[in-house]
Each structure stands twice: as C-alpha cells, then as structure tokens.
Amino acid sequence: MATREAYGYVVARLRAMEHRFLDPALLQRMVDAEDLAGAYKLLSETVYGPALAGNRTGRFDEALESALLETYREVQGFVPEPAVLEIARLLYDFHNVKVLLKSAFSLRQGGKKRWDLLTSLGSIPLDDLIANVDAEDYRLLPYGLSRVVPQCMACWEQCRDLLEVDRLLDGQYFVALTELVDSLGYEGIRMWARQRIDAENLRVVLRLRRFGFDANRTLPFLHEGGTLRIPLLLSLLTEPLESWPRLLSFSAFSQAAWILQEQPHPDEVIPGMEKALDDHASVYWASFRYRADAPENVLAFLWGKEMEVKNLRIVLVSKASRSDRDKVRRLLRHGYP
Numbered sequence: 001m002a003t004r005e006a007y008g009y010v011v012a013r014l015r016a017m018e019h020r021f022l023d024p025a026l027l028q029r030m031v032d033a034e035d036l037a038g039a040y041k042l043l044s045e046t047v048y049g050p051a052l053a054g055n056r057t058g059r060f061d062e063a064l065e066s067a068l069l070e071t072y073r074e075v076q077g078f079v080p081e082p083a084v085l086e087i088a089r090l091l092y093d094f095h096n097v098k099v100l101l102k103s104a105f106s107l108r109q110g111g112k113k114r115w116d117l118l119t120s121l122g123s124i125p126l127d128d129l130i131a132n133v134d135a136e137d138y139r140l141l142p143y144g145l146s147r148v149v150p151q152c153m154a155c156w157e158q159c160r161d162l163l164e165v166d167r168l169l170d171g172q173y174f175v176a177l178t179e180l181v182d183s184l185g186y187e188g189i190r191m192w193a194r195q196r197i198d199a200e201n202l203r204v205v206l207r208l209r210r211f212g213f214d215a216n217r218t219l220p221f222l223h224e225g226g227t228l229r230i231p232l233l234l235s236l237l238t239e240p241l242e243s244w245p246r247l248l249s250f251s252a253f254s255q256a257a258w259i260l261q262e263q264p265h266p267d268e269v270i271p272g273m274e275k276a277l278d279d280h281a282s283v284y285w286a287s288f289r290y291r292a293d294a295p296e297n298v299l300a301f302l303w304g305k306e307m308e309v310k311n312l313r314i315v316l317v318s319k320a321s322r323s324d325r326d327k328v329r330r331l332l333r334h335g336y337p
Contacts (some may be wrong), residue, residue: 304336
C-alpha cells in the first residue's frame, strides 16, 4: 500500500487536470445544435479537438476512445499503484474477451469477425489477447481468464448459449475485481466494488423481469459480494416497479429506485435506471473529493472522464439519429463534481 503522502501528490496532479473537463453549458449547446456536424464543430473547439482532427463525423467513437485512452495513460504515469488503474480498466478486458469469443463462434457458423468492437482501453495488450484466443492458448491470460475461457468454449460447443457465456465471464469479472480491490486494501474502493456488484444485480433483475424470468432462472445470473441480499433482489422480480423504492429504502440505492417512477414511457425504464445507477456512482465518488490524500480520488477522476465521454457519445449518436432533444437531456449523466 502506498503512503498517504504519495497520494497527496497524485491528488494534486488530478486537481490540476480538472480544467480539462467540459463546461456543462457546452454539452447543452451540443444538444441544441442543428445537426451532427454542428455538434461536432463545437466539440472540435475543446480539449477533444486533437483527437477529432482528421476524423470524420461518422467515426466519432474512435476519437472519443482515443481521448479517454490518453487520459488513462497520463494518469498511469504518476499513480504509484498500478492495480488502481487496473480496477478501472478491467471491465474493458472482459469486454474484449467477449468480443473475441463471439467472433470465434461466429466464424465457426460461417459468419464474420467483429474485431471493430474491440477497445484499447483494457490493461491486457490487444495483440497478446488476440493471439492467445486465436491460438486457443489461454494459459497466460490473467484475472482467472485462463480458467473461464475454456469453460466458455465448452459451453458454446455443448449448448450454443451466448447468455450462459456472458454469465460465466461476468461472474469471473466480479471475482477478479474483488481480488484486485482486496489486494489494495482501501475501504472506499472496496465499498464501491460491493456497490458495483449491487448495481449490476439490479440491472440483471430489471432486464430479466421484462423477459418473464422467475427466481430459479434468475438466481444463477446474480453475483455474490454486494451489499444487497440475494433474496431481496429475487423478490423484486414479482414486485411492481412502484414498490421498488420502498423495498430498497434502507439501501444506498433508494434514490436510484425512485427514478423508476419518473420515466414517461415504459421503454425508458431501463435507460433511466442505467442513468440513475451511473449517477449513484458519481455521487459516491464525489464524497472523496475533499480528502486530499485519498487514493479513491484516482478512480473518481477516471469515472468522471468516463461519464463525460459517455455523455458525448449519447449526444453525438442522438444527433446522427435525430433523436428528441428532451429525451437526450434525460439520459445525460452527472458530470465530474
């Protein structure tokens, strides 16, 4: 564990980088822009300009990922414990494994690879990951992937069930996340990880509820280690959404549950809950802002950058599809405090 003095320097560096966050007013101007080109022009005049230079408006995802990756690399240069960055990038590693496995399954059925869905934001070098999966040599894969990837391959061969493959990988992601967090020993990061599990479990229950899953079918998709008890989560399957705030009133997610009451259309319930859960995490990280030597500030800063990029993606996609502006505003996440 690094010293508090070391993180005092880290937090000072992060504070100096805060001026790069976009003004919320600019995001609103992008929402009000006439079209994608107008929104793109506004963004090109910000710190995202270098990443956007020479990039066509239809390929903005590449530019946003490039800008986010540059932030990760810069922060990695002065954070004393690499595991802190690994915690933030771990989800991207598991995303890449999912993409590579599903591409492999697609090829076996005469389909095509979808390597365009891979991201450079993970901590495992992409070339190494691709080579290992292509050669079916999983021995060197970290985070327990050397064990779970063969299980995914066997599962596909036996039952062709992509949902089960996702379940296996998601379960291992939370195992690896918990191990990384425990290795650091910072209570604030540990509590965030527990609430991260809770948030995923709530998403799972809300989605599977729509498909009519009962408790027995839902149980295997829920992850241990959160603050919400599994029996409580299963009880939400049969409760009307109006009852969720009451059932979750004692938990950290009481405010997020109230969001379910505010959605104007059933189709917006899941996107609304996704926003509420993201905002819940933003509020959680904001509580460390005035602790000048807290390592949690590293993840708070990176989370803020993630949310900024997510907001930009929401706005740019909405401009490309000419979505309703009020609906877009309802989907925007809280920014960095």
